[in-house]
Amino acid sequence: MGLGKKLIGLLAVLIVVGCTQSDAQQENKQKEWALALHGGAGAISEDRPDSVKQAYFDDLDEALTIGEDILSNGGSAEDAVEKVINYLEDNPRFNAGKGAVFTHDGEHELDAAFMVGNTREAGTVTGVKTVKNPISLARKVMETSEHVMFATEGAERYADKVGVERVDQDYFYTESRYKALQRALEREKEEGKQSSLIPKEDKTALYADGEKFGTVGCVAVDKSGQIVAGTSTGGMTNKKFGRVGDVPIIGSGTYASDVVAVSMTGWGEKIMRAVSGHTVSAYMKYKPATLEEAGDYLLQDVLNPGEAGMIAVDKYGNIYMDMNTNGMFRGSSDSEGNREVAIWD
Numbered sequence: 001m002g003l004g005k006k007l008i009g010l011l012a013v014l015i016v017v018g019c020t021q022s023d024a025q026q027e028n029k030q031k032e033w034a035l036a037l038h039g040g041a042g043a044i045s046e047d048r049p050d051s052v053k054q055a056y057f058d059d060l061d062e063a064l065t066i067g068e069d070i071l072s073n074g075g076s077a078e079d080a081v082e083k084v085i086n087y088l089e090d091n092p093r094f095n096a097g098k099g100a101v102f103t104h105d106g107e108h109e110l111d112a113a114f115m116v117g118n119t120r121e122a123g124t125v126t127g128v129k130t131v132k133n134p135i136s137l138a139r140k141v142m143e144t145s146e147h148v149m150f151a152t153e154g155a156e157r158y159a160d161k162v163g164v165e166r167v168d169q170d171y172f173y174t175e176s177r178y179k180a181l182q183r184a185l186e187r188e189k190e191e192g193k194q195s196s197l198i199p200k201e202d203k204t205a206l207y208a209d210g211e212k213f214g215t216v217g218c219v220a221v222d223k224s225g226q227i228v229a230g231t232s233t234g235g236m237t238n239k240k241f242g243r244v245g246d247v248p249i250i251g252s253g254t255y256a257s258d259v260v261a262v263s264m265t266g267w268g269e270k271i272m273r274a275v276s277g278h279t280v281s282a283y284m285k286y287k288p289a290t291l292e293e294a295g296d297y298l299l300q301d302v303l304n305p306g307e308a309g310m311i312a313v314d315k316y317g318n319i320y321m322d323m324n325t326n327g328m329f330r331g332s333s334d335s336e337g338n339r340e341v342a343i344w345d
Contacts (some may be wrong), residue, residue: 031317040311100234
């Protein structure tokens with residue numbers, strides 16, 4: 001090969017390398033803050049009155065505004081995540097706190113998790129029946145206890161110790177969730193067996209009206225670089241006998257590391273088996289990969305269609321919101337003025 005051709009080849013390599021470095025630098029430009037939230041994913045029907053759709057959009061917008069106000073004024077990611085989720089927990093349209101679904105026994109059992117990626121500090125609660133805002137208790141577990149998880153009556157006793165509000169079971173009741181339980185029980189009666197015995201391939205069809213999926217979550221990075229994930233849920237309609245889902249299992253439905261914060265929503269058992277939150281973080285760190293590549297890997301290559309939705313923010317403020325279901329209530333915002341509220345594709 002002549003000298004001219006060698007120089008041309010070398011120049012081409014330098015151009016490619018230069019472009020790659022430029023792309024990486026652009027992608028990893030540090031944002032002051034970033035925020036994403038979700039209100040559940042699943043078979044969300046688009047055949048709803050416009051007024052109902054608008055109500056959901058308004059709720060997501062309001063939740064997003066709460067987080068934006070905190071982060072843009074120099075507040076912490078911890079406060080933003082907690083307050084956003086508090087709003088969603090208090091909103092009966094979502095399956096967390098007020099409006100939580102019913103268990104098989106006609107009760108409400110709630111789970112939540114809170115994690116700071118920079119320190120790997122975490123707190124979770126599961127099976128609580130009288131805690132008004134489980135995410136606030138999960139944060140208290142993280143900040144004031146040497147433990148990571150409290151369950152059932154023990155978690156409620158700890159709520160009293162740290163001053164987290166408790167309520168009667170009637171507080172969580174909504175007519176729509178009660179009717180959803182009755183439909184689920186009727187289906188079981190018609191099948192003549194518990195839904196846990198239905199073949200796996202048939203289970204998703206049982207919840208085609210969206211009764212199965214529903215969780216709320218928030219992820220954020222603040223001006224100090226703190227990266228935080230939080231998730232709260234009322235669980236799964238007609239869930240059985242002390243069932244625990246993915247939300248309070250650190251590394252599954254909720255996870256934050258030094259590179260990313262993740263909150264999942266969807267079919268909890270599937271999310272747990274994939275150790276979903278940690279899978280995203282590990283894929284980013286050790287492949288290495290971008291947040292988008294890691295999120296797509298989880299939703300497209302690890303999990304199956306119809307199983308989950310995911311929100312995440314990386315340490316630079318890049319945001320990921322996607323699902324392999326037909327819809328996910330979601331919203332995102334960052335310090336550069338990018339803002340989105342959406343439900344369907």
